[in-house]
Amino acid sequence: MGDTKKLKPIEAAKQFINKHFPDCQGAVLAGSVVRGEATDTSDLDIVVFVERLKSAYRESLIDFGWAIEVFVHNLSSYKHFFNLDYKNAKPSMQRMILEGIILKDEGIIDSIKEEAKEILENGPERWTEEIIMTKRYYITDVLDDFIGSKNRAEEIFIANSLAELIQEFVLRTNGRWIGSSKWVIRALRHYDVKFTEEFVEAFDTFYKTGEKSKVVLLSEMVLEPYGGRLFEGFSLGKEKL
Structure with a gap:
């Protein structure tokens, strides 16, 4: 003791x-x-x-x-x-x-x-175009699950995964350090206070009311400068002939 x-x-x-x-x-x-x-x-x-x-x-x-x-x-x-x-x-x-x-x-x-x-x-090592493309695909995949889910319990944890992916994407594509737990918000605020407020409001609204529209719009806004959602044509690990 x-x-x-x-x-x-x-x-x-x-x-x-x-x-x-x-x-x-x-x-x-x-x-x-x-x-x-x-x-x-x-x-x-x-x-x-x-x-x-x-x-x-x-x-x-x-x-x-x-x-x-x-x-x-x-x-x-x-x-x-x-x-x-x-x-x-x-x-x-x-x-x-x-x-x-x-x-x-x-x-x-x-x-x-x-x-x-x-x-x-x-700052951290910059993401390559290949990494950005892969992350776009992951966000698109989770976003589609989020939009389509009708199960409240599942929606909560899909939203958690989406929030993690979005904050990582925003910070890394802008050459910023990321964080875990409370450092997620600290890292976001250090990057852009206005975006952080929108990020928190979107997920807070969903967790309180179940309304998904703000999270969907935020996700699409984040992806848009890099080509938007990505599904068709995405390939990972396929050998070139």
Whole structure:
């Protein structure tokens, strides 16, 4: 069991590092408490760099009155996660490092922050025309299921899939990072506040009333600049003769 007294976030994080990682090369506090977005259920996200660590790991603890998520790396392992996040277009590790408040530093943090900054500013790898075509087909397929469904339970989960596909399509075709969970809306707002409002309103209307028209119009609006819906003529994996 950890300590039950809840300290201020930075003080708790510093004491956590002193207690559990006194010999680390560096550590940063990231997450909602750093961004000023903490809620009653927020935890402390701490990235720690340990020189002789064999492999990276993640651990959840409770200490100093806080739920703490600790991400422990050496000076090679974080690069692997940077690369994974880049390929997934979800730069969570880069954001944590760049926004992080330094808790301890033996001369390594600034260069890692610069790496994170460069990746974030350059954006994700651009989608090819083939990927865009494939995503158009997937959206068309799910949209048709959504329009044709008469089963309320199924409609809800089809709508969930459609929302995921649309947000990904909009952000990736515009060279933007995507996100998961709450980061979906944050990523959309960072790209275009007006579109985000339309996106939320369309799906909110459907979930509340069952009315599909706004979702359908939104989907078609997103696809239109890239050729609209796609079904006939789509092929994937067929060998050319």
